[in-house]
Amino acid sequence: MKKILIAGTIAFDEVTTPFGYSGKMPGGSAVYLALSASLFEARVGIISVAGYDFPRHFLESFKRRGIDISAVEISDRYKSFYWKGLYYENMNRRDTLVTRVNALAHFRPRIPEAFTSPDFLILGNLHPAVQLEILNALNGRPRLILLDTMNYWMETTPELLRKVIQKIDVLLVNEEEARLLTGRYAPVHAAAKILKTGPRYVIIKQGEYGSVMFSNEGVFYAPAYPLETVKDPTGAGDSFAGGFTGHLAEYDSFGWNEMKNAVVCGSNVASFTVEDFGTRSLEKLNRKLLRERVGEYVKMTAFPLQKKFIS
Secondary structure: OOOEEEOOOOEEEEEEOOOOOEEEEEEEEEHHHHHHOOOOEEEEEEEEOOOOOOOOOHHHHHHHOOOEEEEEEEOOOOOOOEEEEEEEEOOOOOOEEHHHHHHHHHHHOOOOHHHOOOOOEEEEEOHHHHHHHHHHHHOOOOEEEEOOOOOHHHHHHHHHHHHHHOOOEEEEEEEHHHHHOOOOOOOHOOOOOOOOHOOOOEEEEOHHHHHHEEOOEEEEEEOOOOOOOOOOOOOHHHHHHHHHHHHOOOOOOOOOHHHHHHHHHHHHHHHHHHHOOOOOHHHOOOHHHHHHHHHHHHHOOOOOOOHHOOH
């Protein structure tokens, strides 16, 4: 069974969307990543920090899902990372109202004993200096390294972030972040520029429209699953990354076709996340429900090519 090591935040989120108010709820990139990756046949471990105020029963529930939390530090002095946001009717747009770094400001990563040589590494939203520290602490290079970053690090620590990007295989960003990182407006041009800096694959998230994967092997577009209800997009990108990597972990080897399948799988995992606030939908998700939705997705996106299109 392959090993997936996840580095990210454990936090409290509080969001208001056009469909309601969440209240203060557990969240953070490591939480969404781990819940998504644990749906697949892989061993999952987390590197993170939680404050003394984070509910212990929530972390204990991770153990029941087979998630290794031995390297999750619990601070006895500081509260957990806290983020408060407001989404507009176009839920691709949001405003950050409050960010309190709290325990994360004092975090020094520790590699779980069983994950010093992971097959896959997901670097969630953390300071690039911490991400580099994790990369340097591993025994050997993982088969695949995925990085999910954000505009804050592009604006405040661009040189450190570039060093991380040089060492990864897959970069996951949204359109705005791709433009900020490269100075190129069109996703095609932005991805081409990023591919020259180290990654073998660039996945650009497009919210309700899906995602596009670029590599030197080609371009693959995966539309989003059409949903009747979208309540909260928080954590969708992390759910995508966890589902994407978890799916790849079930292959002995993978290439362009397997990467395309992983994009579809990650997209469908994320579709469950946005149907409710926080991790509520993700906590109830299982392989049977995911398999059914992927089957519906394949039927909706497949079509027979008629001769007249190519004659």
